[in-house]
Amino acid sequence: MDYIALLRKETDTDYGVDFPDLPGCTTTGSTLDEAKEMAAEAIAFHIEGLIEDGEGIPAPSSLEEIMADKANKDAVAFLVPYQSSEKAVRVNITLPSSLLKRIDRQSGKRGRSGFLAAAAEKELTK
Numbered sequence: 001m002d003y004i005a006l007l008r009k010e011t012d013t014d015y016g017v018d019f020p021d022l023p024g025c026t027t028t029g030s031t032l033d034e035a036k037e038m039a040a041e042a043i044a045f046h047i048e049g050l051i052e053d054g055e056g057i058p059a060p061s062s063l064e065e066i067m068a069d070k071a072n073k074d075a076v077a078f079l080v081p082y083q084s085s086e087k088a089v090r091v092n093i094t095l096p097s098s099l100l101k102r103i104d105r106q107s108g109k110r111g112r113s114g115f116l117a118a119a120a121e122k123e124l125t126k
Contacts, residue, residue, distance in 0.1 A: 001082050003060045005039045006075035020066050021058045022046050039080045059125040
């Protein structure tokens, strides 16, 4: 899952990064590379905190939605991937064969498990 980060820089300051979909998730870096690196760490720490607190993980907004906010017009948007460090657990489920065929047609490279996990995540973040 990728989240849009916004990079901001004012004269004589470090680069600031914030995530509109994750209020309170911010970081800084003295260089562009450091800001990008710190953004990846910040998002992982923030989302793992949400999980530990039993809160839902917000679904990422589109670039159009984020940039429609006037407060974001001067920021530079970039994607930051989030990959959970949680251990995957194998489950056994029963589905109608016609549904399984439809899932297989839509799942592509991510496979059944990836498709079902993404569908569940989407449903749970509504």
